[in-house]
Amino acid sequence: MSLLVVPAQVGEEQSLRLRLVQEAIEPSFLKLMQWDPPVGRLIFPKDHVQLGGVACRVEGCRKTSFKFAVAHGLCDTCDFHWQAAGVPVEEFLATARRTWRYVGKDACCVRDCPRPCKSAKEPFCYAHLHQQRVSGLSVQDFVRRSGVVALSSFGICQVLACDREKDYERTPYCMAHRNRLSVETRSGRVADEETWRRTTSPVTITGEINLRGLPELLVAEIIFGLQERTRSGAKTKDHSLRPLCDTARRQQVGSITEIDLAGLTRLQCQLVATFTTSIDRLGATPESERLKDVWDLVVFGMGGHLQFSDISQSWLREAAKAWAVEELPQRRGKRAHTTVQSGIRSLAKFSESLRLQRDDHGVTFDAWAGRTSSPSSTGRRFCSRRVSCPRTAATSGSPSSDRFCAACVPWG
Numbered sequence: 001m002s003l004l005v006v007p008a009q010v011g012e013e014q015s016l017r018l019r020l021v022q023e024a025i026e027p028s029f030l031k032l033m034q035w036d037p038p039v040g041r042l043i044f045p046k047d048h049v050q051l052g053g054v055a056c057r058v059e060g061c062r063k064t065s066f067k068f069a070v071a072h073g074l075c076d077t078c079d080f081h082w083q084a085a086g087v088p089v090e091e092f093l094a095t096a097r098r099t100w101r102y103v104g105k106d107a108c109c110v111r112d113c114p115r116p117c118k119s120a121k122e123p124f125c126y127a128h129l130h131q132q133r134v135s136g137l138s139v140q141d142f143v144r145r146s147g148v149v150a151l152s153s154f155g156i157c158q159v160l161a162c163d164r165e166k167d168y169e170r171t172p173y174c175m176a177h178r179n180r181l182s183v184e185t186r187s188g189r190v191a192d193e194e195t196w197r198r199t200t201s202p203v204t205i206t207g208e209i210n211l212r213g214l215p216e217l218l219v220a221e222i223i224f225g226l227q228e229r230t231r232s233g234a235k236t237k238d239h240s241l242r243p244l245c246d247t248a249r250r251q252q253v254g255s256i257t258e259i260d261l262a263g264l265t266r267l268q269c270q271l272v273a274t275f276t277t278s279i280d281r282l283g284a285t286p287e288s289e290r291l292k293d294v295w296d297l298v299v300f301g302m303g304g305h306l307q308f309s310d311i312s313q314s315w316l317r318e319a320a321k322a323w324a325v326e327e328l329p330q331r332r333g334k335r336a337h338t339t340v341q342s343g344i345r346s347l348a349k350f351s352e353s354l355r356l357q358r359d360d361h362g363v364t365f366d367a368w369a370g371r372t373s374s375p376s377s378t379g380r381r382f383c384s385r386r387v388s389c390p391r392t393a394a395t396s397g398s399p400s401s402d403r404f405c406a407a408c409v410p411w412g
């Protein structure tokens with residue numbers, strides 16, 4: 001499968017991750033989303049229970065209603081206009097036509113003319129619009145008039161994420177991006193136009209997500225994350241995922257793990273978390289998971305997580321992991337891991353105690369267990385018989401007995 005959008009300079013680790021993620025994306029999902037790498041758009045199927053919505057009932061409206069029962073099948077904009085009208089919904093639907101502004105851009109009405117039309121009300125490019133006005137003909141009559149032919153394209157907008165036709169020859173941008181650049185420049189938000197071209201978001205189209213201009217790995221991660229989220233039964237609408245893609249583009253990150261979550265909404269953070277979890281599970285085995293300090297128990301055939309990161313001493317952390325591996329199969333039920341996590345929390349408290357009370361912070365097992373031949377800096381050594389024994393070990397006697405306090409010494 002090829003997902004190439006922008007060639008990315010990725011290290012060996014990222015190359016491996018890219019291959020792993022790409023191989024996990026199913027062709028059937030790419031087909032469902034109508035993914036075409038050169039186009040770089042995910043098209044959300046309208047009739048899909050989890051990804052789609054109901055088409056707005058207002059004539060001429062291209063938007064989707066995601067709350068059919070509440071808003072009577074109207075999109076948010078039409079719902080706003082209906083409520084402002086203050087009439088029953090059926091009466092509103094009988095007369096309403098989508099004449100208010102909408103997002104999207106059509107080509108000129110003249111057959112095969114690639115230039116964008118001026119507006120929905122004046123559906124011609126500027127050259128054909130001028131000809132039509134001069135001719136005095138209606139739109140339909142002008143289109144059928146002999147001698148009205150398609151004109152050559154002015155080229156594509158130079159914003160990296162945009163594939164719209166330019167409406168003038170001498171402008172580098174489509175109309176939407178030209179206007180946006182003008183507004184943002186006036187408000188002092190454009191420090192460098194080259195950077196702006198790479199980072200500004202594409203024009204929103206309902207039901208689509210534009211991934212143009214994003215690194216190949218990030219594109220693969222987004223598609224795979226969406227696939228796994230859909231497979232799990234979760235709903236994901238295009239307007240939920242789009243801001244995250246725009247944030248990644250603005251931050252110029254190479255992978256979903258590099259996205260700075262500061263300032264993101266709760267939903268966006270959730271999407272990053274679920275996408276990352278899905279990717280982390282790829283190729284994971286209990287053996288590979290054991291090396292981490294936070295275990296995803298799905299890898300072990302269970303649910304939940306185990307967290308060892310609060311145990312600062314490596315020897316104690318590894319001992320806790322070994323114990324958890326033995327303990328997990330003994331547990332049953334949805335919350336089985338909570339008992340194991342409770343044991344790990346106790347060890348974390350013990351770890352904290354070592355950290356605070358020992359001069360060496362309990363960094364090595366031998367030092368903690370009194371296996372060193374020289375006494376600690378305080379001249380005290382602690383009994384190694386029991387983890388919980390607070391007593392000081394004997395400082396004289398036989399070489400083996402001085403590791404234990406009088407209460408715990410094996411033959412004492």
Ligand SMILES: [Zn+2]
Pocket residue numbers: 056057058061062063074075076077078079
């Ligand atoms: Zn609508």
Ligand SMILES: [Zn+2]
Pocket residue numbers: 108109110113114115124125126127128150151
């Ligand atoms: Zn035209």
Ligand SMILES: [Zn+2]
Pocket residue numbers: 157158159162163164173174175176177
């Ligand atoms: Zn553009």
